[in-house]
Amino acid sequence: MIFGLSLHDLVVKYGHTYGMISLRYILFAGPLFLVFYVWKKKDLFKFKIQQKFPENKHIIREIGYSLLSLSIFSLVATLVFIARKHGYTKMYINFGDHSIGYFFFSVIAFILIHDTYFYWTHRAMHWKRIYRYVHKVHHMSTDPTPWAAFAFHPLEAIVEVGILPLMVFLIPIHPLAILCWVLYQSGMNVLGHLGFELFPSGFVGGTITKWHNTSTHHNMHHKNVNCNYGLYYNFWDRILGTNHAHYEDEFEKVKTRVKQANEPEMEQELTESLAN
Numbered sequence: 001m002i003f004g005l006s007l008h009d010l011v012v013k014y015g016h017t018y019g020m021i022s023l024r025y026i027l028f029a030g031p032l033f034l035v036f037y038v039w040k041k042k043d044l045f046k047f048k049i050q051q052k053f054p055e056n057k058h059i060i061r062e063i064g065y066s067l068l069s070l071s072i073f074s075l076v077a078t079l080v081f082i083a084r085k086h087g088y089t090k091m092y093i094n095f096g097d098h099s100i101g102y103f104f105f106s107v108i109a110f111i112l113i114h115d116t117y118f119y120w121t122h123r124a125m126h127w128k129r130i131y132r133y134v135h136k137v138h139h140m141s142t143d144p145t146p147w148a149a150f151a152f153h154p155l156e157a158i159v160e161v162g163i164l165p166l167m168v169f170l171i172p173i174h175p176l177a178i179l180c181w182v183l184y185q186s187g188m189n190v191l192g193h194l195g196f197e198l199f200p201s202g203f204v205g206g207t208i209t210k211w212h213n214t215s216t217h218h219n220m221h222h223k224n225v226n227c228n229y230g231l232y233y234n235f236w237d238r239i240l241g242t243n244h245a246h247y248e249d250e251f252e253k254v255k256t257r258v259k260q261a262n263e264p265e266m267e268q269e270l271t272e273s274l275a276n
């Protein structure tokens with residue numbers, strides 16, 4: 001017996017967790033990759049932030065490192081499961097133990113604390129003494145695809161998954177609240193590495209919307225390296241002045257290109273409607 005579980009049960013639990021986490025990765029990144037990089041590649045090229053496509057070897061590396069990172073994530077998730085079983089965490093299983101208001105609060109708290117955790121650990125990993133040992137692998141993608149979402153060196157994977165044990169020991173949290181965070185985190189992570197900008201023109205300049213990050217924001221981080229460190233929100237980058245000086249211009253450049261590409265069609269539609 002290890003941690004009160006037989007070796008067989010531990011292996012089954014780990015295998016199940018790894019299967020579920022990998023499936024989530026494939027379900028989030030796969031369809032977007034198929035649409036943007038295979039099926040509608042030419043039609044959607046106008047939305048492409050960097051006007052080129054990465055070579056296949058980069059995509060294979062992104063998938064390989066992501067699957068390696070997910071094996072580490074699964075190990076930590078299994079350890080959290082064991083810790084909960086032994087009553088060491090603040091997790092609660094009975095939904096009625098806390099109010100529905102608290103449930104929503106815990107989801108928002110998880111996301112906001114993770115946003116801060118990510119910004120500061122990310123900046124620390126850019127410190128030149130440790131950068132090449134920990135974070136360089138993620139930056140091997142200078143023009144990332146959705147598959148790069150978890151393409152980390154194993155040491156970085158440990159840092160990235162560190163938020164999970166931190167949160168379950170910090171505040172009472174229901175597994176469903178963790179699932180909400182996981183879904184939001186996966187969606188935003190894949191969006192940040194999409195390589196295509198889908199938010200509308202004016203989003204980065206909007207009074208409220210400017211506080212939310214975009215695909216361009218993280219794409220510029222991969223291209224330019226020492227800027228745009230944030231994950232979900234543009235709070236820390238904005239107040240600490242670490243946004244790229246031309247972030248808004250780069251974002252609008254894509255939007256202008258899309259508009260210009262759509263104009264001949266609009267003209268043609270107008271001509272056709274006038275002819276009728």
Ligand SMILES: [Zn+2]
Pocket residue numbers: 122126135139221225
């Ligand atoms: Zn980085």
Ligand SMILES: [Zn+2]
Pocket residue numbers: 138144148193218222
């Ligand atoms: Zn990235």
